[in-house]
Amino acid sequence: GEDVEQSLFLSVREGDSSVINCTYTDSSSTYLYWYKQEPGAGLQLLTYIFSNMDMKQDQRLTVLLNKKDKHLSLRIADTQTGDSAIYFCAERGTPLVFGKGTRLSVIA
Amino acid sequence: DTGVSQNPRHKITKRGQNVTFRCDPISEHNRLYWYRQTLGQGPEFLTYFQNEAQLEKSRLLSDRFSAERPKGSFSTLEIQRTEQGDSAMYLCASSLGNSGVYNEQFFGPGTRLTVL
Numbered sequence: 001g002e003d004v005e006q007s008l009f010l011s012v013r014e015g016d017s018s019v020i021n022c023t024y025t026d027s028s029s030t031y032l033y034w035y036k037q038e039p040g041a042g043l044q045l046l047t048y049i050f051s052n053m054d055m056k057q058d059q060r061l062t063v064l065l066n067k068k069d070k071h072l073s074l075r076i077a078d079t080q081t082g083d084s085a086i087y088f089c090a091e092r093g094t095p096l097v098f099g100k101g102t103r104l105s106v107i108a
Numbered sequence: 109d110t111g112v113s114q115n116p117r118h119k120i121t122k123r124g125q126n127v128t129f130r131c132d133p134i135s136e137h138n139r140l141y142w143y144r145q146t147l148g149q150g151p152e153f154l155t156y157f158q159n160e161a162q163l164e165k166s167r168l169l170s171d172r173f174s175a176e177r178p179k180g181s182f183s184t185l186e187i188q189r190t191e192q193g194d195s196a197m198y199l200c201a202s203s204l205g206n207s208g209v210y211n212e213q214f215f216g217p218g219t220r221l222t223v224l
Binding site: 004008035040041042043044045048088090092095096097098099100101 | 112141143148149150151152153156164167199201211212213214215216217218
């Protein structure tokens, strides 16, 4: 079955890099996504990666995909206090399958 | 504002009452999804529509839950005889459908339900 696992908490200092990790089980996933959820708000798509890619960079965001290990990571460079939020990894499907989310706290 | 909107944003009800939530998707989107999110969890899929057709409803949590999208535009999610365990955030999302390989779902702000 489908399952997405994430670590629940991450705390970093402002200006450092953050790395949020995710493992998934569905090897047929064609797209993998990272969503951001701020308090009291819906989910915002941050970035995605297609399964035939190993890496995707988008400004401060870098996504790495290891298909063999079914491991996905999101690196946020120069983390700012505005990056404090919950980050969800999701596999493409109808429906999307989400992990439980990683709460990122940025310490000024 | 051309994003996904949901009403009400907050709903407090007593156990046993019925509640109905509304979602207005982005106007050109033909797919509409409902998810439930409980504290400390990711969104959990409930059901989705393509236009007015409900294509998947086996994930609705019980027969107390039902959804409609009568004209293929807005949708409603109804919970009958609410229970305290129904307290959660109910999220709606919409997308253009599988017209391309990339099918971004845009989420609304959610309706937070509290059952007393």
